[in-house]
Amino acid sequence: xxxxTAARPATQAGxxxxxxxxxxxxxxxxxxxxxxxxxxxxxxxxxxxxxxxxVGSDLGLEDGAVNRAYATVELGVGVRVVKGDQTGYGYTxxxxxxxxxxxxxxxxxxxxxxxxxxxxxxxxxxGLPDRYPLIRPWxxxxxxxxLPLLAGLNERAFAxxxxxxxxxxxxxxxSGAILIADSSGRIVEDRQPMTLLxxxxxxxxxxxxxxxxxxxxxxxxxDFYSPERLDRVVREAVARTTILFDAVTPPAGEMPVVxxxxxxxxxxxxxxxxxxxxxxxxxxxxxxADKIGKRIAQPFxxxxxxxxxxxxxxxxxxxxxxxxxxxxHLVQDGVLTTYLHDAISARHxxxxxxxxxxxESYRHAPxxxxxxxxxxPGPHRTEEIIRSxxxxxxxxxxxxxxxxxxxxxxxxxxxxxxxxxxxxxxxxVKDVNIIGNGPQALExxxxxSDDLAIDxxxxxxxxxxxxxxxxxxxPTVRVSSMTVGGRGS
Amino acid sequence: xxxxxxxxxRAAALAREKGATDASAGSYRARHVEVAWRDGKVEKVSExxxxxxxxxxxxxxxxxxxxxxxxxxxxxxxxxxxAVALARTLAPDPHRRLPDPELYRGQAKVDLELDDPDYSxxxxxxxxxxxxxxxxxxxxxxxxxxxxxxxxxxxxxxSESALVQxxxxxxxxxxxxxxxGAEVAVQDPDGRRPEEYAASGGRFRSAMEAPEAIGxxxxxxxxxxxxxxxxxxxxxxxxxDNRASGRMVGMLFGPLAAAAIQQKRSFLEGKLGVQVGSAxxxxxxxxxxxxxLGSRLYDGEGIAARPFPxxxxxxxxxxxxxxxxxxxxxxxxxxxxxxxLAWALGGRSQAQLLADLGEGVLxxxxxxxxxxxxxGDFSLGVRGFRVRGGRLAEPVGEMNVSxxxxxxxxxxxxxxxxPYPYSAMRTPTLVFEGVQFAGT
Numbered sequence: 001x002x003x004x005t006a007a008r009p010a011t012q013a014g015x016x017x018x019x020x021x022x023x024x025x026x027x028x029x030x031x032x033x034x035x036x037x038x039x040x041x042x043x044x045x046x047x048x049x050x051x052x053x054x055v056g057s058d059l060g061l062e063d064g065a066v067n068r069a070y071a072t073v074e075l076g077v078g079v080r081v082v083k084g085d086q087t088g089y090g091y092t093x094x095x096x097x098x099x100x101x102x103x104x105x106x107x108x109x110x111x112x113x114x115x116x117x118x119x120x121x122x123x124x125x126x127g128l129p130d131r132y133p134l135i136r137p138w139x140x141x142x143x144x145x146x147l148p149l150l151a152g153l154n155e156r157a158f159a160x161x162x163x164x165x166x167x168x169x170x171x172x173x174x175s176g177a178i179l180i181a182d183s184s185g186r187i188v189e190d191r192q193p194m195t196l197l198x199x200x201x202x203x204x205x206x207x208x209x210x211x212x213x214x215x216x217x218x219x220x221x222x223d224f225y226s227p228e229r230l231d232r233v234v235r236e237a238v239a240r241t242t243i244l245f246d247a248v249t250p251p252a253g254e255m256p257v258v259x260x261x262x263x264x265x266x267x268x269x270x271x272x273x274x275x276x277x278x279x280x281x282x283x284x285x286x287x288x289a290d291k292i293g294k295r296i297a298q299p300f301x302x303x304x305x306x307x308x309x310x311x312x313x314x315x316x317x318x319x320x321x322x323x324x325x326x327x328x329h330l331v332q333d334g335v336l337t338t339y340l341h342d343a344i345s346a347r348h349x350x351x352x353x354x355x356x357x358x359x360e361s362y363r364h365a366p367x368x369x370x371x372x373x374x375x376x377p378g379p380h381r382t383e384e385i386i387r388s389x390x391x392x393x394x395x396x397x398x399x400x401x402x403x404x405x406x407x408x409x410x411x412x413x414x415x416x417x418x419x420x421x422x423x424x425x426x427x428x429v430k431d432v433n434i435i436g437n438g439p440q441a442l443e444x445x446x447x448x449s450d451d452l453a454i455d456x457x458x459x460x461x462x463x464x465x466x467x468x469x470x471x472x473x474x475p476t477v478r479v480s481s482m483t484v485g486g487r488g489s
Numbered sequence: 490x491x492x493x494x495x496x497x498x499r500a501a502a503l504a505r506e507k508g509a510t511d512a513s514a515g516s517y518r519a520r521h522v523e524v525a526w527r528d529g530k531v532e533k534v535s536e537x538x539x540x541x542x543x544x545x546x547x548x549x550x551x552x553x554x555x556x557x558x559x560x561x562x563x564x565x566x567x568x569x570x571x572a573v574a575l576a577r578t579l580a581p582d583p584h585r586r587l588p589d590p591e592l593y594r595g596q597a598k599v600d601l602e603l604d605d606p607d608y609s610x611x612x613x614x615x616x617x618x619x620x621x622x623x624x625x626x627x628x629x630x631x632x633x634x635x636x637x638x639x640x641x642x643x644x645x646x647x648s649e650s651a652l653v654q655x656x657x658x659x660x661x662x663x664x665x666x667x668x669x670g671a672e673v674a675v676q677d678p679d680g681r682r683p684e685e686y687a688a689s690g691g692r693f694r695s696a697m698e699a700p701e702a703i704g705x706x707x708x709x710x711x712x713x714x715x716x717x718x719x720x721x722x723x724x725x726x727x728x729x730d731n732r733a734s735g736r737m738v739g740m741l742f743g744p745l746a747a748a749a750i751q752q753k754r755s756f757l758e759g760k761l762g763v764q765v766g767s768a769x770x771x772x773x774x775x776x777x778x779x780x781x782l783g784s785r786l787y788d789g790e791g792i793a794a795r796p797f798p799x800x801x802x803x804x805x806x807x808x809x810x811x812x813x814x815x816x817x818x819x820x821x822x823x824x825x826x827x828x829x830l831a832w833a834l835g836g837r838s839q840a841q842l843l844a845d846l847g848e849g850v851l852x853x854x855x856x857x858x859x860x861x862x863x864x865g866d867f868s869l870g871v872r873g874f875r876v877r878g879g880r881l882a883e884p885v886g887e888m889n890v891s892x893x894x895x896x897x898x899x900x901x902x903x904x905x906x907x908p909y910p911y912s913a914m915r916t917p918t919l920v921f922e923g924v925q926f927a928g929t
Binding site for chain 1: 527528530531532533534535536537538539540541551552553554555556557558559560564568571572575576578579580581582585613637638640674677680681682683684714717719722752753754817856857858859861862863864866867868869870872886887888889890891892925926927928929
């Protein structure tokens, strides 16, 4: 990643000019400086101001017509004051100076001491990486350009299989801008595009119904929707639905679980990712607390949390605290290397922030969060892994997962998969939850293939009432035993 | 008249000026304060007054919905203009219309008591004192030496909203809510750090339990998790704790939405008047409960709120029908989403129900999992306690339950006398026979 930290003055002349993107809302360097000074007036150690403008547009197709559109605008600012592990936070939709100062006073009340100075001049941080370059920004794409895409997909989904009875489509695009200024005098700006396309189909045969879908997402522009990607959306949505007519519910109990390459990265997100978020470890409530430097998996297991996958939904150029965001190695050669830090936890542990300080919006203070979490390729072959299982389950597609941070128990819900019988994929399976314990499941990862795939789906991670976009990936992996929440024996 | 209603009227008028045939405008303003406390000190204080505006635009038979927090007049002007233009690019949709104004009439003449006059008495000192008192109580329970961390929270909100629809509806409402809660993590000698929580809240401060009670309960629950093991895979009777049962009930109620019915994504399609559960499944939707968390005089579409039966002795009596999908289906609207649920309660406490069931599992929490609304199949991670000889035995976790709702609700054999007061679903303890558990 680009580590340049070249700095330039925030404004070329004077201190009252509008600043960067937010100049259009009347935000000036002087306002920011006054806000930061007020924020530290009662002895806070660190303050930051987070401006956000996010414009979203959704088009929906139902019953054959694009007949609904949704537009959203979020504009606001959050002011944070930190003292040790303590945080004061205030936010407002009003970007005027009096409103900013009111937020700053609210946040400042977390501390109780003499005021601290802020630098005389603020500096705009230059040289950020460019992980989501756009050919055309979304603001320039007219609805008339998007409508045929949805109409075409609708037609193709119906044409793909006569059992398809309902098609729902959603196309979302987002243009986001953030500006973070902090009491070290640093100002960082980023423009964050996002798009997501969801195709859901309902199929009917012999009086039975099945529903499933496929979605793709990324920090990208309209050109994201290449003919190949759109082909895949239709093909996958239809195949993932129609196969359910032949699917059985797997047996209940412990058995080997093989995770297909791609969205199976949900295993990492739940089994280790959340547990490695440093706030839980700072508080001593994670099952991974005190485990840094310890072997937790086979030596061929390498796990990263990566901000740098260009165009990925989980990619960021900079985190929501203005810190560099790159590739963080959670597990190297089976050994736990580092937690995922925000600024508070990094100070607590005396390490550099890892660029994991993220927030849903200006209404929330940042927390350590994942970005794109995946396992690097390993030494085994996919065929060899499937062949090795006498009786087990092969998991392909997922809808959701969850974890208890301290107990370590986690789950993921399988929408599509297969039974493995005598080393072969046999009958399709559906709708089954799989449950395990994080450290135990990682210990039991005993085969890792070389076919790493980062999933292109629109994953959203929830924590403390905040949702952030993430990505995940995995090569084909065998976990020697987990509990499969099926029925029968 | 409040300034919020005036803002909302202006937004609806603006929509018409910009070319909308009809519009529904809704705006809100809320003040939210939250104190989080952890291990002897304040962890975080968040305080803000927030606002927003939403518009549903009906433009020459076409429809777009927009929302914004940027209420500067110029920006709003442009935003509405763009949204109307956006709507014009879409396909017409004959089913999109404001509700029949007849449905606005007949609002109940009752005071729902949703706005606590004592709201103004809460200040920063009091919130901190309560947050601290929760922790102190948690750390005073027997076995507290196992406690690793106690996080408590005290929060309150006062919100105002207004709704204006251009075919003759205007409404405004104010409300408060207050919440306290605790999360306690404990050290299990086996290396795990199980965590449990307790919470209490309501529209009025007086609805809350004492902070000490919440601290104690969270700590006792967390300590009770020590020694959790995975139980064996088996078909067993399942008692669902009143706090947990809302998740299962939600999975039954979601497919009652007219949108799910019309889009063929509901296992309850075609089941009106049909027995889908045992006679114990008897639930009314009641929006008019004084101080109820889901109470309202009118719904999000301005439709006057009325109680109606959802299940009567296991027979499905009504869907949740909004104006749009009601028109698509050709059936009259009820309301778009549930308010408060009122259950026909049983006469027995949870302890008595456990004594009756003898052998089984008391599920106290879910972990992930999902339910397929189209087929009714579900599979959910669970934790709880084994029940042996009618009494709580060892804690179990890392287990799963699975089945199909159309079977499950027919196996509902008992309903407790203990509606959970801190959720609008007000679910009691529910007992189901013959549930598949997966474990070892």
